[in-house]
Amino acid sequence: MKRKDAMESRVVENYLKAVFNAREWSDEPVTVGALATRLGLSPSSVSESVRKLTERGLLSHARYGAIELTAEGQRIALAMVRKHRLIETFLVDYLGYTWDEVHEEAEILEHAVSDTFVDRLAGRLGEPEHDPHGDPIPRADGTLPDDDQLRLDTVGIGVRARVARVSDSDPELLRQLDQLGITIGTTLTVNRQHDATIDVDHNGESVALGRAAAYAIRVVPT
Numbered sequence: 001m002k003r004k005d006a007m008e009s010r011v012v013e014n015y016l017k018a019v020f021n022a023r024e025w026s027d028e029p030v031t032v033g034a035l036a037t038r039l040g041l042s043p044s045s046v047s048e049s050v051r052k053l054t055e056r057g058l059l060s061h062a063r064y065g066a067i068e069l070t071a072e073g074q075r076i077a078l079a080m081v082r083k084h085r086l087i088e089t090f091l092v093d094y095l096g097y098t099w100d101e102v103h104e105e106a107e108i109l110e111h112a113v114s115d116t117f118v119d120r121l122a123g124r125l126g127e128p129e130h131d132p133h134g135d136p137i138p139r140a141d142g143t144l145p146d147d148d149q150l151r152l153d154t155v156g157i158g159v160r161a162r163v164a165r166v167s168d169s170d171p172e173l174l175r176q177l178d179q180l181g182i183t184i185g186t187t188l189t190v191n192r193q194h195d196a197t198i199d200v201d202h203n204g205e206s207v208a209l210g211r212a213a214a215y216a217i218r219v220v221p222t
Contacts, residue, residue: 010111013080014039015049016058019069020077024135025167029066075142082138083110083118085131088168090121092132099132099166099183100174133174134165134184134218150221152188153198153214160189161219173213180207187222 018038022030036046050067053059058073069077087106091097097105113121119140122128129145131137136145149164163186166177177183182202189201197208209217 011049012053012058013076013111015053016069016073016077017080017084019059019067020074020081030068031066035067078138078142078144079115080110082122082140083113085135085137086118086121086125086128087113088131088133089125089128089137093125098178099168100171100178102132103168103171130165130184132184133168134163135168148220149218151215152190152200152209152217152219153193153211155190155219155221157190157192159221160187161221162187163217164220165218167216170212170216173216177213177217182207182217188219 015035018035019030022034022038028034032043032047032050035050036043039046050059050061053073054061057070058076060068060070084106087109088102091102091105092099122137122140127139129137136147138144147164150161152161152163155161163182163184166174166184168174180202182188186202191199191201191206193199197210198214199206199208201207
């Protein structure tokens with residue numbers, strides 16, 4: 001593949017994956033502004049790219065409306081998400097990376113590996129269904145594991161819940177949670193909710209989590 005074609009392919013993959021990721025963490029419609037923020041680009045640049053991807057049949061976008069993946073766009077996005085999350089799992093399980101270090105590495109490597117490589121990597125890893133952050137890993141056929149999770153900030157007072165997933169968008173938050181001993185599988189009990197924080201019980205100690213942290217944590221009531 002020529003360098004220019006490879007760069008264009010990488011841009012397309014990044015856009016489609018960003019739309020998919022945005023829908024995973026919010027029920028809000030994906031707009032040009034929201035996508036620009038997620039990608040760190042100007043709205044005008046994103047608007048032009050979305051127009052081109054819509055013309056190619058990878059996105060659907062009504063003027064001033066929500067951006068959606070088409071069936072083909074969804075297929076490509078899921079393939080990239082699969083690569084990304086399997087690579088993150090490999091980096092943690094085999095190379096000793098911590099969960100706050102793997103996202104940027106995987107962002108680079110995901111564009112350099114083939115589908116065959118990823119399928120063999122999945123086999124070596126034991127066909128994992130979740131990555132180190134608890135994110136579901138798409139299977140080779142494009143299906144996803146069934147996950148029934150709640151945002152921590154929506155859990156009722158007194159409810160015990162197991163941490164099942166944490167957003168990897170903020171490495172500093174991951175480091176802070178790790179220092180608190182809050183990782184995938186940790187059990188928390190919600191004690192009370194304030195305007196800016198949520199108090200949870202963790203191993204008999206009360207921990208105050210900011211709203212942003214609580215929003216980034218998905219749990220399963222136990």
